[in-house]
Amino acid sequence: MTSIAAVVLLGVIATLSAPPAPAVDVRFVDVARQAGIDFVHANGASGRKYYVETMGSGACWIDHDGDGDIDLYVVNSGALPGFTGPAATGKLYENRGDGTFRDITSSAGVAHPGYGMGCTVADIENDGDLDLYVTRFGDNVLYRNDAGKFTDVTARAGVAGGGWSTSAAFADIENDGDLDLYVAAYIDFTLENNKFCGEPGLRAYCHPDAYNGVPDRLFLNRGDGTFEDISKRAGVADPSGKGLGVVFTDIDADGFPDIYVANDKTINFVYLNRKDGTFADISLTSGAGLSEQGIAQAGMGVDAGDANGDGRFDLIVTNLDHETNELYLNNGDRTFSDATFTSGLGEPNFMNVGWGVDFLDYDLDGDRDLAIVNGHILDNAHLFNDQARYAQPRSMLDNDGSGKFREVGPSLGEAFLRPAVGRGLAVGDYDDDGDLDLFVVNNNAPAELLRNGGVRGRHWLGVSLRGHRSNRFGVGARVDVVTRGGDGERRQSEEVRAGSSYLSQNDLRLHFGLGPAGVVERLEIRWPSGSRQTLTGIAADRVLRVEEPPTR
Secondary structure, three states, X not given: OOOOEEEEEOOEEEEEOOOOOOOOOOOEEEOOOOOOOOOEOOOOOOOOOOHHHHOOOOEEEEOOOOOOOOEEEEOOOOOOOOOOOOOOOOEEEEEOOOOOEEEOHHHHOOOOOOOEEEEEEEOOOOOOOOEEEEXXXXXXXXXXXXXXXXXXXXXXXXXXXXXXXXXXXXXXXOOOOOOEEXXXXXEOOOOOOOOOEEEOOEEEOOOHHHOOEOOOEEEEEOOOOOEEEOHHHHOOOOOOOOEEEEEEEOOOOXXXXXXXXXXXXXXXXXXXXXXXXXXXXXXXXXXXXOOOOOOOOEOOOEEEEOOOOOOOOEEEEOOOOOOOOEEEXXXXXXXXXXXXXXXXXXXXXXXXXXXXXXXXXXXXXXXXXXXXXXXXXXXOHHHHOOOOOOEEOOEEEEEOOOOOEEEOHHHHOHHHHOOEOEEEEEEEOOOXXXXXXXXXXXXXXXXXXXXXXXXXXXXXXXXXXXXXXXXXXXXXXXXXXXXXXXXXXXXXXXEOOEOEEOOEEOOOOEEEEEEOOOEEEEEEEEOOOOOEEEEEEEEOOEEEEEXXXXXX
8 A cells, every 4th residue: 555644724624645657558357365355245046036035235434443544344144044154244354554454253243144235434422433333134233333342222322223124324414413214125035035036946036026026114313323214204214115225315406415215116215305304206207226228127226416417417227138227418497318328338348237336437537437246136147148147247337528438348458258147236445545446245145346557647536525514524515626627627426325236335535537637626515514625735646635614
């Protein structure tokens, strides 16, 4: 890792690292084993085709000890009836600060059993420590973090949930300084109602139509370490949903987080925040609930980002093979336009099953690209369709800056060519070298840490927020970065989000590629409290830690 020095200037704490070297092509390499990450996902399969086997799992980047290096929690699934393999739990890997990790699962207190699905990370008590919420097939668990040691506080907090939970995300829905929790729920599957699906003599995992949907849950943070289930009162307890992915994003730029939920073969939910703890269901009128043809697709992973540089947050949702991964462009009037085909996303991945997805700037050129991990649901897919494959290559879609994408995965090295049964995807700069790395969880197989091997000759800026009137880590804050070059002023917009992709969470630090710009002309922050802050003349190639002013 590059040596780091801290400086304090004009109320901003900055972490500096070395400037980029001359440009080289971008390559990703799987360094999981060299980095000390030995995680292997166990789905507990025994041939009985329990539906839950094929759906997991995810991962979260979390700075669990507050030392500035992002650590990694990976969710594991585990045993099901008939499974004879070894016991499995999730794992917490501590970043040593030199590009390697060590397994601290037991000593940190997060080795509890349970059939895990996903995770999300936030500071629920505003004490400066990031807490961890893990979704499961069964009761979920909330781990409170006290200086790097975790305690199961699920029962006291009241957030166990139950049933089959999938993705989860934190946000401050009322902007009162306390982070609330949305938990997506899938279907009413149990081990006892496991159905036979497939053909005579050829069993397969069921289609979601074989089971009823179940309502998602929204938990309001009371500010004392406990939560209240306000799902029905808030208007988000629709039992028709079959939720797999969720993301909070400010759709209408009013300073309050809205909700987007990817549902499997039912309309995707778009919930507009009414600013009073309730939400308006605009799923149908928004244009982001169905495909361009008005069809409910197999929504799995989701993310929000500014795809075309207009300052509005657009939506991406991954789907099944023979469908398309839908890109919905934000029109600025609480509606979206389906830009899947006009953006170039219609053809790539048409034969793949998409899961984890993230807007990111993998090549530091100043626009949001798309990374997608793929893998079929059916482990015997080829027996039903001779063109289908269980393991599939992942995808990187390069943005030309205007919201037009092209597939470049094959040029990024073996890590993007090698087929795998991908599920969770979490993005973060684990080695603090200025470019973004990918962590991928593969179903019933080893996980992969895809190190970005070099985006040189281009600049970058990381932003780490600390709230005072807002929640401690600035979740929900909007950050705009303005640079100037030969083509004039360029603005990039991003939000701090706790939970997205599929069953996963990215690094809470925001990351901006700056291309040739060595200086950020202006950095503008709109905090969840409503306060605004502007910094000017910021040198590139550093991670800024910005403190919210304690008063307006």
